[in-house]
Amino acid sequence: MLSIEDATVRFGERAALDAVDLEVAEHEIVCVLGPSGSGKSTLLRAVAGLQALDGGRVLLAGADQAGVPVHRRGVGLMFQDHQLFPQRDVGGNIAFGPRMRGAGKAEQAERVRDLLELVGLPGAERRSVSALSGGEQQRVALARALAPRPRLLMLDEPLGQLDRGLRERLVVELRQLFGRLGTTVLAVTHDQGEAFALADRVVVMRDGRIAQSGAPVEVWSRPASEFVARFLGFDNVVAARVSGSVAETAWGRIPVPEGSQQGERRLLVRPGGVRLAGEGPRDWTVESRTFRGDRVAVRLRPADGPALEAEFPLSLAPAEGAGVAVEFRVEDVVVLAGAGDTSAAP
């Protein structure tokens, strides 16, 4: 459906998009994830035609979009802060797209009614957009973007401004809705939870380049680099020398999965993979404990080296100041690509 080939956009010296390649298949939901300034919004603007490319090309259904103006591309874009037209009511906003495409009055009214039904705001046609709550504005913006039946729907931080509870509910609704409509979606967000909940495929961006691309489970369980690992919230990254199925680190000898890359590497240990050991020297000190519901995050300090985040069930968590011995579960250990790439730390 959408092919981005070698797309480059420069703002002065800085490349906002640096030779990006990306494919989005028909009916696929792809979520681009990255910190602010990673170029993800620029990517959407380039596809919509709001941002000219300095290199590469954008193809929609196989047709090169160079020279095709924004209003003829047939894509939908939902803006970060919605950008509803303040002087029009809800119905006027949603009918805008069909009207631009020459739909008749009756057709427009029907489309508006259907879409309001779809987004759960039936009968809201005559309401003023300034009187809507954040969540309602969000729904109207979505309805407006869907109204002209775009072949590709793009969402820029779709749930960015909403509070947490609403966001978690809406993201599920959105996924169900897109699944039902068979919409092809390209969304960008900085919120990993949102991306993993919404997408069939997640693309992590960094400094205008794609750092990793894959199914949510795959990206989550096997971050490709220290940057991706840290962006996903994993802080247990340490230098390691891998040989065979064991790595030498500042945290001691840690088992690594079969087939891991050998030599000087960076190693990720997920907090859940840290266990208390029954035997061995108790040379780890419990520095602090933070309750997280039914689990406790514990910060462990080895005799010599950086602190380690661990997570225990409430009943097993050691007391603050206690000395403990630890061992590591091999399933929660990942050898990261890029040898000793310390500059990857965000």
Add this chain to the structure above:
Amino acid sequence: MVVPVAFFALFFAWPVVSIVERGLRVDGVWQFGRFGEALSRPEILDVLWFTLWQALASTGLTLLIALPGAYVFARFDFRGKGLLRAVVTVPFVMPTVMVGTAFLALVGRGGLLDELWGVRLDTTVWAILIAHVFFNYAVVVRTVGGLWAQLDPRQEEAARVLGAARWRAWRTVTLPALAPSVAAAALMVFLFTASSFAVVQILGGSTYSTLETEIYRQTVVRFDLTTAAVLTMVQFVAVGAVLAVHARTVRRRESALRMVAPEETARRPRGIGQWALFAAVLLSVALLIVLPLGVLVERSFATSQGYGLDYYRALQTTDPSGTFLVPLLDTIGNSLRYAVVATLIALVVGGLAAAALTRRAGRLVRGFDGLLMLPLGVSAVTVGFGFLITLDEPPFDLRASWILVPLAQALVGVPFVVRTMLPVLRAVDERLREAAAVLGASPWRAWREVDLPLVRRALLVAAGFAFAVSLGEFGATVFIARPDSPTLTVAVARLLGRPGELNYGQAMALSTILMVVCAVSLLLLERLRTDRTSGEF
């Protein structure tokens, strides 16, 4: 962008350049020596000196009288505030000819003060200065007061809590915030008063002459195009410099100040000091603005046989002396027709310019922004005369065409349209247009669907201003209006230039009609105006 540039090139730059060329190039050789020659003549030096000092004095006097007014409008809440605001704005949209006439009725020969105490000021500089204050009071009240009303008083309160005395808090917090807008207002006033034509022409008599009236005299009376061209160039350079300074201060004014809704800052006056200030401002408005307008109306009814409609009736008949080929009442129709056409031209040209200025940024565009203001300060006389000598040959043989008058008038209207529209257009979020484009709207359609509804109100305000200035335009119109279809302002000036009670009375009557037309259009504007659209004027 192309249309406004072409418009200005054809109807502003070309006439002005031609007339300068005609004056300064003899037999194909540029005579720049004429500059030194003309500028060393004592009478010309006198004119330059008088122009400068009367403009400075007018500006200073206007600030002195209008700043307390700005404070009262910004910070006091009282009944009839809206009406009073409209009243002080009336003079600004009044034709300058009429301002001159009103003051003539007040302080001139046979004027109110003359009758009461035998005081005449019409050949003194005071008449000119006071008329300038009358005319520009609204500029200061609107520009400074508008900002003042939105300054968060809590900033000053914070300074008070931190130990600053009331005066010190005002000086260290409020004044610096206001300073750029005061400077901008002062520059506007300076520009208007330095290029003042009709007021000086009517009230200054032969005693006082500014650059503008001198250009007129050199062109029309002496046919000394060389000196006129030199003076035009001097004026051009001076106005350019003032505008450059103005652009800088305005840009700095756009710095982030804490703004609040004006309604939140206004309180009823409290204590003797505040009531005294309030009363003083009301008194100054009454004396300075209401009185001259009142006297004008009174004079238009006062015939030698007591009050009556004689002068108004006389307007309906054809002038026996033959100065005017049509009944004077027809001039109202002429004026309105010209003003409507001029307004349309100004809206199209100014609207396109404002739209172009919104979408592009950079040095060149800012320069164009400044250029658009030039017609406000450059001699209308030069423009009018330039029209006559340049637009009389193919492909632009418009000399005999009625369109010439609205074209010249639109030139003065365009800056007002741009100034009013630009802030509003700039406030329209670019992403709204992008949203429209993504939904399938072409750029032109996006403008129509997104920008236009948001700026409709500003557009109406701009149209009102363009209409008022077109109606009142005198300097250029006096050259190009055809004898068989003079405008109101031209007729008033001609009537005043001739002796006789009937002529004087008819001038007053015509002026009163003009005032009513202007006041009505202004009141309509006031209803439309919201705080969001209160621009610089």
